Amino acid sequence: MGEITNPVASKMEGPSFDHEVTLPERPDRTSERRAESIFAAFDSADSANHAEWGFHWLRYCAVVAASVAVLLFAVAGINAFIDPFGIYRLWDIEGVNSYKPAIYHRVRLFKAYEVGRVQPQTIILGSSRSHLGFRCSHEALAHLDGPCYNLAFDGATTREMFEYLQHAHAIHPLKHVVLGLDAYHLIDATSFTRPDFDPLVLLQPHEFRAVRFVTGDLRLLTSFDTLRASIDTMEKQKEAQQNWFSPDGQRIGKIFFRQVEKNFLEFGPRAYFDEIDRLEVAFQTEGMAPRPGSQPAAAVVDPTQSNFAYIKRIVDFCVANKIDLRILITPAHAHQYEIARAVGASSSIENGKRRLVRLLSDVAGAHPEQPALSVWDFSGYSSITTEPLPPLGSRDEMRFYWDSSHFKEVVGDYVLDRLFSVFAAGQVVPQDFGVQLTLRSIEPALARERAEQEAYRVSHSEDVAHLRNLVNRAIGECSPAVFVRL
Amino acid sequence: MLLALCLLLLAWLAPNTQELTGYVGPDGAYGRMEMTNRTQLHWRQTLRWGVAVGCLLALCFMSLSHVSEFLYFQF
Incomplete structure (x- = not known):
């Protein structure tokens, strides 16, 4: 003391x-x-x-x-x-670091740096559907100037797409952009970013690369998480799986589903399809069931941060930089639209399409000197999107789909054929697949889609009833008022 | 669980920063305190302490940023 x-x-x-x-x-x-x-x-x-x-x-x-x-x-x-995230790819040594499992869960990060290596002049933006379905080796894209890169990634939001568009253009001026929009991009909601989105690794227009080196490279290289991933990478070299990342950024479905995806392999394509249906129902009904004693709050959407605000930014950016922009609405299987209809989102999607067409028309009106912008709609009910499912218990694969959300490369080829008016030898795009939406064609197209939906509901009544049951079970006691707002 | 137990022991038994540095604050701020002298671990301006503090600081820098992963559905 x-x-x-x-x-x-x-x-x-x-x-x-x-x-x-x-x-x-x-x-x-x-x-x-x-x-x-x-x-x-x-x-x-x-x-x-x-x-x-x-x-x-x-x-x-x-x-x-x-x-x-x-x-x-x-x-x-x-x-x-x-290099666990594939940032530099300086040394890929067999048995040491050539297999990089960490990149498969950090696709946004990997692609941000991959764009720097490829320096594409053509990019594909979109979600996992575009990530899986579109290949840069397609005749239409392969003949464009400069390299092409599939910059789509799982769960991409419109805000993320805009950020990656700017990033790719800051690395090398772009000439062509293919923008694949899903139904959820057309709903008037606030756009957001996913957990692995990291703006500090993305170049902004007129930003010094030295800034990104400090905020991105140095920060990542000195991070504990990266060190852990490095150790994990070395440990997992003996468990190396087939690489399903194509050099052009595409997720190679043939490898991913037939060699890597456990559920697809173990339970078969049909069971996997059903599983994705259930997940989609859970995804679309998330938050719909009211909590006991609570009043559902009205969604407030900041107009400057909405999906459409970011779609407009993408369009304006392309117009301002004279980039050829091709927009499409992706062709999910009809089951996806039946789920959307069961949760009451059909009218929102229709309105989204109308709004998109109006937006493009306004931009075209403001820039008469530039080629008119248009959108191709491959969603809805066609001979592709209504492909019958294999029988229950079957292990047969579908021709056009891996699951109800993800179409196969052959469908992606059809889409690109239509989008770029390419007529590949021996490959005929079904006549009913894809419609160009304009101010004039939108209403007849939507009316036709509604009629086709009714026809599908009659011809596939069991499928539709099953999906509606899944939705009803998921939302429980949800009130009709909540359906409409969501 | 084991980690939590270890951390609890560390929190309860290891010297705190005042004990490590011998800091008692400005006069009167904490009043006269009794030095329990339960540890021989005292910070000194030495090479070893410099390296140790430097390593700790580096670990802090390394923990500042996280590289989040994202699984969409089961992909």
Whole structure:
């Protein structure tokens, strides 16, 4: 027990860097000064004691700084060498780091850097449907100027698409953009970003690349998470699976579903299709069931952050930079639209299509010197999207779909054929697949779609009843008013 | 669970920053305190402490940013 009267002096003595040193006590130690910074001594002191005291502090700080630098440099070196997220791809050594499992769950990050390597002049934007369905080797894209890259990724939102569009254009000026929109992009809701979206790795127009190097590369290279992923990468080399990432950014469905996706392999295509139906129901009804005693709150959409605000930004950006923009609404299987109808979202999707057409018409009106913009709608009910499902228990694959959301490459080829007016030898796009939406054609197209939907409901009444049951079970006691608003 | 137990032991038994540095605050701020002197671990302005503090600081920097992953459906 004792009074601590001189803490600094009592604790600072002891062995120094190379010999026993007792540091000089700071002079004129008043009670106020004890709380001041160590630099306070430099302000008022000019004695030898102060100089020595300051010298020791500086030396100590230099050791701390050097330790920080050495450790961070070592970690950055390991991470750059193993490169778990495929940022640099400097050394891909078999058995050491050639298999990079981390990138499959960080596709946004991987593609942000992959764009820097490929420097495409043509990009494909969209969600997992576009990610799976469109290949840059398609005749229409392969003949365009410069490299092409499929910059679509799972669950892409309109805001993310806009950010990646700017990023790709900042890396290399773009000439062509294919924009694949899903039904959920056309609903008037606030756009957002997914958990692995990292704006600090994306280049903004007129931004210095050195800034991105610090905010992106350096930050990632010195991160604990990256170090963990590096260790994980080395450990998993013996468990290497087939790479389902094509060099052009496409997710290769043939490899992913037939060799990697466990449920597809184990339970078969039909069971997998049904599973995705259930997931889609859960996704579309999420938040619809009211909590006990609570009143559902009205959704407030900030007009500057809505899906359409970002679609407009994409369109304006392409027009301003004279980029050829081709927009399409992706062809999900009819089951997806039946689920949307069961949750009461059909009218929202129809209105979304109308609004999209109006938006493009307005932009075209404001820029008469530029080629008119249009949108191709491949959603709805056609001979492609109404493909019959294999019988229950069957392990037969469908011709056009991996599941109700994701179409196969052959369908992607049909879409690109239509979009670029390509007529590939031996490949005839079904006549009823795809309609160009304009101010004039939109209403007849929507009316036709409603009629086709009714026909589908009659011809596939069991499927429709099953889907409606799934939705009803998911939303439980949800009131009709909630249906309409959502 | 084991990690939580270890961290609890660390929180309860390891010296705190005041004990490590011997800091008692400006006069009168904390009053006269009894030094329990339960540890021999005292911060000193030495090479070892400099390296240790530097490493801790580097670990803090490394923990500042996270690389989030994202699984959409089961992809």
